[in-house]
Amino acid sequence: MANEFDEAMVLPPLPQVTEETRPFWDSCKEGALKLQRCSDCSEFRFPRSVACPACASMSYSWEPVSGNGTIFSFVTFRRLYHKAFASLLPYVVAVVELSEGPRLLTRLVGLKDDDTVKCGSPVSLRLETISDDLVLPLFELAGTHG
Amino acid sequence: MNTGLRDRYAIVGVGQSRLGEVEGSTALGLMMEASLEAMNDAGVQKSEIDGIICRGPDDMYGFHQQLGQLLGIDVGFSTTLDNGGASQILSIILAVSAIEAGLCNTVLCGYARDAWSRTHRSEEARMSQRASGAAVSPFARDIYSSETFGLFGAPAMHAFGAQRHMDLYGTTKDQLGAVAVAFREHANRNPLAQMHSKRLTLEDYRAGRPIVDPFNLYDCSLRTDAGGAVIVTSMERARDLRRAPVKIAGFGTHNNVSGWFHGENMVNTAAIQSSKKAYQMAGLGPKDIDAFEVYDCFTYMALVQLEDYGFCRKGEGGPFAESGALRLGGALPANTAGGQLSEGHAEGMLQIVEAVRQARHDYGPDRQVKDAEVVMVSGHGGNTVCHSSLVLKST
């Protein structure tokens, strides 16, 4: 399947998938982002941890999230640090706060020249297939898809 | 807060190594240069040093042990610190604590790096090397898999804070530029500064090479080979030494180790709690500070600390910087030797050295903050969340 890194013919640095993070990356491949959710206080959390940062409980399950959120902050890369991103410059990397609470680091896709990105802008999840083994949880400004 | 420590300890000597692009230098060699100069400045023999607290490049294990070996001394207390740019003031806090505990009497505190020499190439060359993929790990290394999403380098992490501050408070690029321009003017007066001979106007700043918005080249600190060192001892012992001691009036530290992305840590930094402790110990407030040697890894980090140290209200760091307050002769002269943006980046160690020199009135009228008695120093780092503060006072 064609993706935005085809032109560069090189992939970005890959996530280190471990037993702790595999459910996160697998959920992206399965088409519905899942995060850890505390079985005791019901809080969602990210990054992954063996214990809940709210109540320290070690019981949790991987639960789907809505994929809706807002931009907490963002930066726009204008210099190339890695050739996989050459055709994407300038590109926006954002911290997105999901409506469930956790903040993810991600990249914005589907931006048009006249789009305005601000802290607080609503965004929604767009799962992007990078390779057979990797689907990334990227985000787009809410209401811009299709 | 133990206010009983106020004014009981002192910095009695300072030193710095050659600075800038010091071809062929090593961190340990630069650390030795700075250490020997500090001991000479204080009039302290190496046999009198019985504590070493220092920091070097992240990949050098036991930096304090290597320094001790080169000095050929055994000490009662020694360690290498790991709190990023907050470590250098922390070394002084730890020195006072160790002396107070009776573990040692005279402590060498220092930091050195060979950031330019070890790459031996310009930022431009380094970036093009990364862009070709040559120097980048095939795997994203942090807990957020940052590189997978295209996030590279320290500038971007700090730029998140700058962007949020701009959106919340209306801070402008020109206000960030006012920080860069003020510190550059100070470097132009400092013959040892890396940017001594390079002027920077606001127009130059605006035309800076884009890096990662909202930062351009001039928002980012320098790649420097440098070492700095100070000698800490009790006021009692300080009285017998060569130079007028500079009193340690107070210190503080705080660490938002919940992370840069957590809460409002990007715009309310750990400097808030750290400075509060330092003011309390010193029995002083923002109005008593004559000069501010502020940790400026990026323009924004200096700007936000103006608020977090109480020199202006939250959100008003931009207008405060733009007012010219940070210039020599301004309301709050800051980074009077040029700072990490223009003197050289030694993770805050050179800020401590400069604060001591200002408090001792070492300079002529072109560089001396007039009647400076109380100087605040800040240190910030360790993934942008760790902070330490130091109040120094003339004797």
Ligand SMILES: [Zn+2]
């Ligand atoms: Zn919980």
